[in-house]
Amino acid sequence: MWQPPNSQKYTHPDGDWPSETAAAASRLFSPISFGAITLEQRTWIPAMVPWRATEEGLVTDDVLEWYERFAKGRPGAIVVEATGVRDIPSGPLLRIGHDRFIPGLRELVDTVHRASDGHTRILIQIIDFLAIRRRPAKEKYFRRYFQLNATHRDALKANGASDAECVETLIAMPDEALSDVLTERELEALRYGYRERVTDLELPHIRSLPEVLPPMFADAAIRAQEAGFDGVELHYAHAYTMASFLSARNTRTDGYGGSQDGRLRLPLEVFDEVRERVGEGYTVGCRFLSDECIDEGTELPDSTYFGLAFADAGMDFLSVSRGGKFEDAKQPKVGASVYPYTGRSGYECMPTIRSDERGPFGRNVPSVSHIRSAIRGAGYETPIVVAGGITSFSQAESILASGEADIIGAARQSLADPDWFRKMHLGRGDEIRRCKFTNYCEALDQRHKQVTCQLWDRTNRDEPGISMSLDGKRRLTAPEWE
Ligand SMILES: Cc1cc2nc3c(=O)[nH]c(=O)nc-3n(C[C@H](O)[C@H](O)[C@H](O)COP(=O)(O)O)c2cc1C
Numbered sequence: 001m002w003q004p005p006n007s008q009k010y011t012h013p014d015g016d017w018p019s020e021t022a023a024a025a026s027r028l029f030s031p032i033s034f035g036a037i038t039l040e041q042r043t044w045i046p047a048m049v050p051w052r053a054t055e056e057g058l059v060t061d062d063v064l065e066w067y068e069r070f071a072k073g074r075p076g077a078i079v080v081e082a083t084g085v086r087d088i089p090s091g092p093l094l095r096i097g098h099d100r101f102i103p104g105l106r107e108l109v110d111t112v113h114r115a116s117d118g119h120t121r122i123l124i125q126i127i128d129f130l131a132i133r134r135r136p137a138k139e140k141y142f143r144r145y146f147q148l149n150a151t152h153r154d155a156l157k158a159n160g161a162s163d164a165e166c167v168e169t170l171i172a173m174p175d176e177a178l179s180d181v182l183t184e185r186e187l188e189a190l191r192y193g194y195r196e197r198v199t200d201l202e203l204p205h206i207r208s209l210p211e212v213l214p215p216m217f218a219d220a221a222i223r224a225q226e227a228g229f230d231g232v233e234l235h236y237a238h239a240y241t242m243a244s245f246l247s248a249r250n251t252r253t254d255g256y257g258g259s260q261d262g263r264l265r266l267p268l269e270v271f272d273e274v275r276e277r278v279g280e281g282y283t284v285g286c287r288f289l290s291d292e293c294i295d296e297g298t299e300l301p302d303s304t305y306f307g308l309a310f311a312d313a314g315m316d317f318l319s320v321s322r323g324g325k326f327e328d329a330k331q332p333k334v335g336a337s338v339y340p341y342t343g344r345s346g347y348e349c350m351p352t353i354r355s356d357e358r359g360p361f362g363r364n365v366p367s368v369s370h371i372r373s374a375i376r377g378a379g380y381e382t383p384i385v386v387a388g389g390i391t392s393f394s395q396a397e398s399i400l401a402s403g404e405a406d407i408i409g410a411a412r413q414s415l416a417d418p419d420w421f422r423k424m425h426l427g428r429g430d431e432i433r434r435c436k437f438t439n440y441c442e443a444l445d446q447r448h449k450q451v452t453c454q455l456w457d458r459t460n461r462d463e464p465g466i467s468m469s470l471d472g473k474r475r476l477t478a479p480e481w482e
């Protein structure tokens with residue numbers, strides 16, 4: 001895992017847990033209304049992929065149990081993991097690209113409403129992502145995927161050789177020497193696995209994304225509405241298609257790249273079509289990045305411009321994340337896929353307890369606050385959700401009190417202790433199991449394994465009726481709070 005240079009280990013900020021009376025009077029536990037919904041409290045569990053769907057993308061009992069467990073802690077809102085808008089196989093990740101997914105998703109909604117006694121609102125994050133292949137073995141790359149052309153031949157000085165001879169030469173070449181023969185994209189496909197870009201305009205299915213995606217997202221949003229979700233979060237963050245359109249690296253020349261407005265065009269068109277189909281009375285917002293945290297990536301001036309445009313377009317909420325890109329990810333092992341949370345941008349998305357002088361707690365807050373000020377300055381009241389290393393009452397309360405954000409998102413702290421908001425609310429904060437921020441959970445995600453937390457997954461494994469991981473070693477949900 002990437003760590004900032006000269007990092008040091010931090011200690012948790014004091015919990016400063018409130019009494020029940022102080023919690024009742026706090027901003028954190030005060031309601032907020034937006035779109036068609038009211039959250040009873042300003043607490044939010046952002047999307048977290050737990051790798052529990054079927055290979056066909058359907059809701060399983062394990063998915064229901066995962067969300068049920070969070071719902072028992074009665075947060076203001078839970079956002080269901082990134083759920084694919086296409087009807088294509090994508091491993092055990094949830095999908096919403098066809099009506100056959102609706103019944104399972106409806107059961108998920110009912111489960112959360114029931115388990116929280118109606119206190120928690122449930123939204124779903126909807127996502128599109130482009131193709132990505134595992135890193136191939138060198139021989140496999142050259143024999144199966146590589147396309148030899150005249151430029152390669154020139155570089156190899158092998159004009160009389162057959163194609164097969166050229167391929168053998170390439171296989172035998174040391175890695176460093178290949179840089180003189182292959183293009184950057186070919187080197188990337190060899191070293192990291194082939195990955196599509198929104199800028200690959202020579203590919204018809206990439207060129208046509210601006211026509212294809214708005215109706216696809218809108219169909220998915222309609223299904224979410226039919227399944228009973230309280231709202232939809234459009235995934236415009238991290239390493240995926242819509243974030244790549246917003247990226248400063250998007251150089252598309254068809255009007256959907258380049259300038260700030262060009263990069264915004266498709267995200268706005270997707271939103272407009274979603275809004276038109278679901279109607280004004282349904283809650284729709286997006287998650288986007290304050291900073292891509294990569295070289296030549298989007299930074300705060302652009303993201304502030306985007307935030308203003310989203311508010312102006314009528315989004316009901318904005319959830320602001322940070323980093324999480326492919327561009328600076330570590331090289332995967334042969335046979336594995338590149339994972340977008342392994343470089344500096346990944347660190348910025350999910351900072352660990354070892355950090356630089358800015359520390360791991362609330363690194364995204366200053367940027368989010370800047371975006372929010374611009375939005376308020378322009379007269380919009382759109383609520384802003386912040387996340388990233390938030391783990392104490394005083395921290396959350398001071399973010400709200402100083403107007404840096406309107407809703408507090410906590411992913412890993414909620415995984416460590418799904419009851420932590422409830423414990424705070426009831427004045428029992430000293431019973432909270434505090435996240436260690438060492439990213440054991442994220443490492444499981446990286447290996448596409450069922451996500452659990454090191455603080456509870458080996459506890460009371462003989463408890464009757466609990467579900468275990470596929471290898472039988474870990475319980476899949478946190479023990480109940482008595
Ligand atoms: C296991 C895991 C899965 C995640 N999956 C998603 C996801 O599906 N969509 C998303 O926007 N963020 C995802 N995230 C990022 C979190 O929503 C959150 O932004 C990040 O963990 C920082 O917040 P925290 O410090 O409160 O954990 C994931 C994080 C973890 C740990």
Ligand code: SF4
Nearest residue numbers: 435436439441453454
């Ligand atoms: S596994 Fe570690 S980082 Fe993840 S939620 Fe648990 S304590 Fe926090």
